[in-house]
Amino acid sequence: MAKYILKRVLWLIVIVLAVSVVIFSLMFIIDGDPARSILSVNASQEDIDALRDKLGLNDPYWVQLVRFLKQTFLEFDIGTSYRTRKPVLTEIFERIGYTLTIASVSTFVATVLGIYLGVVAATNQYSWKDNTAIFLSLFCVSMPEFWFALMLVSIFALQLGWLPPLGIDSWKSYILPCISCLVGGTANIARQTRSSMLGEIRQDYITTAKAKGQTKEKIITRHALKNSLIPVITVIGSLFGTQLGGSVVVEQIFSIPGVGSYMMTAIGFRDYPAVRGGVLVIAICFSAVILLIDIVYVLVDPRFSERYNNQ
Amino acid sequence: MADQNRDGFTLQYQAVSDKREIILQVKDLTVEYVTDDEVAKAVNHVSFELRSGSTLGLVGETGAGKTTIAKAVLGVLPDVSARICGGEILFNGSDLLELSEMEMQKIRGNQISMIFQDPMTALNPTMKIGDQIKEAIMLHEKLSHAEGEKRAVDMLEMVGIPGERYSDYPHQFSGGMKQRVVIAIALACKPQLLIADEPTTALDVTIQAQVLDMMMKLKMELGTSVIMITHDLGIIAETCDYVAVIYSGEVVECGTSEDIFDYASHPYTVGLFASLPSRSGKGERLKPIKGMMPDPADLPEGCPFAERCPCPEKQCFSTKPEYLHLSDTHIVKCCKRWERQ
Numbered sequence: 001m002a003k004y005i006l007k008r009v010l011w012l013i014v015i016v017l018a019v020s021v022v023i024f025s026l027m028f029i030i031d032g033d034p035a036r037s038i039l040s041v042n043a044s045q046e047d048i049d050a051l052r053d054k055l056g057l058n059d060p061y062w063v064q065l066v067r068f069l070k071q072t073f074l075e076f077d078i079g080t081s082y083r084t085r086k087p088v089l090t091e092i093f094e095r096i097g098y099t100l101t102i103a104s105v106s107t108f109v110a111t112v113l114g115i116y117l118g119v120v121a122a123t124n125q126y127s128w129k130d131n132t133a134i135f136l137s138l139f140c141v142s143m144p145e146f147w148f149a150l151m152l153v154s155i156f157a158l159q160l161g162w163l164p165p166l167g168i169d170s171w172k173s174y175i176l177p178c179i180s181c182l183v184g185g186t187a188n189i190a191r192q193t194r195s196s197m198l199g200e201i202r203q204d205y206i207t208t209a210k211a212k213g214q215t216k217e218k219i220i221t222r223h224a225l226k227n228s229l230i231p232v233i234t235v236i237g238s239l240f241g242t243q244l245g246g247s248v249v250v251e252q253i254f255s256i257p258g259v260g261s262y263m264m265t266a267i268g269f270r271d272y273p274a275v276r277g278g279v280l281v282i283a284i285c286f287s288a289v290i291l292l293i294d295i296v297y298v299l300v301d302p303r304f305s306e307r308y309n310n311q
Numbered sequence: 312m313a314d315q316n317r318d319g320f321t322l323q324y325q326a327v328s329d330k331r332e333i334i335l336q337v338k339d340l341t342v343e344y345v346t347d348d349e350v351a352k353a354v355n356h357v358s359f360e361l362r363s364g365s366t367l368g369l370v371g372e373t374g375a376g377k378t379t380i381a382k383a384v385l386g387v388l389p390d391v392s393a394r395i396c397g398g399e400i401l402f403n404g405s406d407l408l409e410l411s412e413m414e415m416q417k418i419r420g421n422q423i424s425m426i427f428q429d430p431m432t433a434l435n436p437t438m439k440i441g442d443q444i445k446e447a448i449m450l451h452e453k454l455s456h457a458e459g460e461k462r463a464v465d466m467l468e469m470v471g472i473p474g475e476r477y478s479d480y481p482h483q484f485s486g487g488m489k490q491r492v493v494i495a496i497a498l499a500c501k502p503q504l505l506i507a508d509e510p511t512t513a514l515d516v517t518i519q520a521q522v523l524d525m526m527m528k529l530k531m532e533l534g535t536s537v538i539m540i541t542h543d544l545g546i547i548a549e550t551c552d553y554v555a556v557i558y559s560g561e562v563v564e565c566g567t568s569e570d571i572f573d574y575a576s577h578p579y580t581v582g583l584f585a586s587l588p589s590r591s592g593k594g595e596r597l598k599p600i601k602g603m604m605p606d607p608a609d610l611p612e613g614c615p616f617a618e619r620c621p622c623p624e625k626q627c628f629s630t631k632p633e634y635l636h637l638s639d640t641h642i643v644k645c646c647k648r649w650e651r652q
Binding site for chain 2: 125203204205207208209210211212213214215222223226227300301302303306
């Protein structure tokens with residue numbers, strides 16, 4: 001197991017390296033000039049050229065790439081933002097708290113709610129409860145996040161005035177963004193739980209548990225649920241991973257100064273170090289979450305431990 | 312000696328000399344599986360008795376309704392599709408079909424338990440095997456967790472698995488070992504009645520004998536009555552006092568093992584024995600029973616075996632046969648007036 005984790009950590013390094021090259025190349029290819037963004041529209045061509053030289057932007061692709069990789073992976077320096085002239089890492093750490101809070105809260109609530117709904121649907125297959133759950137989850141999965149977020153703002157913030165429409169002032173400000181983030185996830189988790197639970201409750205070991213004299217509720221909670229969790233954990237993990245990158249749309253709509261909105265601004269400004277730094281942090285977080293999922297698999301299903309050891 | 316019984320299912324066929332009390336009496340049991348477009352009659356008016364401490368074999372081919380009978384007795388038929396349409400299952404005198412789910416839960420695993428056909432799937436893959444045994448014990452006995460654990464270890468050792476393997480998971484065991492665990496679960500509360508549903512079918516031959524021997528030894532030790540479901544006549548010969556031959560959801564012949572093995576009378580039973588490979592007839596072709604069992608969703612009007620019978624008569628296709636007493640212990644459901652030779 002330890003060997004497996006070590007192997008995965010080594011892989012993580014490779015992945016992060018690959019992501020860095022890709023994001024560097026993408027930023028190199030796309031149109032736009034950071035020097036012009038920095039100096040404002042009226043700057044003279046000479047000033048712009050001088051700044052480009054200073055930033056090293058006139059060097060060929062390979063030189064820039066190698067310099068970037070060397071700085072990042074050997075000197076562990078992601079760089080300073082062109083726009084704010086502050087170290088990118090400091091800026092990301094200032095903002096990641098908001099993103100982490102929203103991601104954790106919405107993933108947690110989506111997990112609890114989604115699994116509960118999925119279990120209720122599966123154990124009452126074809127009843128009204130099941131049909132309602134299926135319809136609702138289909139609706140929530142298909143519904144665009146931005147539309148739902150705008151609806152929430154218009155109803156609960158603007159019309160009813162219960163909750164603040166934007167910014168982060170108190171815990172109340174987190175409610176609407178979290179709800180917008182968790183609806184789709186809840187629906188996904190519920191659908192996955194339902195289908196995998198339906199597969200499990202037809203298994204022979206369920207009949208064995210019944211033959212022992214176990215009650216229906218305990219058969220579901222002690223036997224079927226744990227076995228149906230593997231695919232659900234995958235969904236939860238990727239949900240959390242995605243949200244760690246900051247739900248860009250939601251952060252924009254609610255003006256939350258999280259990682260997502262930071263990246264959005266950075267891309268618009270052609271703030272190369274900020275974009276690269278942001279993507280790197282997200283890639284590392286995402287890989288870490290995936291590794292965490294793999295470890296959770298073993299806790300849930302002991303057969304995975306053997307599978308890992310044999311690899 | 313032959314004596315025709317007109318009312319079909321009120322049978323007093325068992326040995327008058329067998330003074331052991333009747334522990335289980337199934338009367339006129341009928342079970343259907345209902346799907347959207349058809350009704351499959353899986354068990355049709357089945358009656359049999361089991362005396363305390365004895366072993367009854369239910370023998371028949373796949374799909375004859377053996378497992379359905381067993382699941383009906385234990386009350387673990389799938390509630391969505393299966394429907395018990397009639398009959399009584401008297402266990403120690405009380406009708407199990409009348410009991411509430413709560414009351415059944417107290418009986419299941421405690422007084423009646425079951426060993427399932429496929430040990431590979433019968434255990435929960437994500438639960439320690441010791442805990443799976445402990446669960447059965449804790450459900451029916453008021454014990455502390457430590458005591459429950461100790462009892463589970465004892466059960467493991469009783470079925471020949473070292474107690475240290477308590478914390479292992481099913482995937483760390485072979486098929487035969489898993490079946491031992493399943494047996495340990497079934498016997499954990501010393502049930503009065505054990506239903507073994509093809510307990511050795513999924514195991515390879517060398518392990519089969521071991522598992523059967525162990526089951527029979529434990530049965531003797533605990534004084535358990537057993538219903539042994541199998542399609543293997545060898546197992547029946549080795550383990551059973553009484554045999555009921557099931558065909559198309561009906562008991563077509565029933566009697567003591569001697570009755571069935573020495574005086575097989577129903578053409579289906581005769582066919583079953585004839586289809587066994589014999590040791591003397593080297594190189595001879597096997598003699599299978601021709602044809603297929605009728606579709607339970609579309610049962611024939613007359614005798615369900617008429618189509619495959621080697622010597623059918625005209626009436627076999629139109630009227631249901633009734634039970635015929637060949638001796639005090641031996642009955643057969645056939646239109647022909649058989650005599651025991």
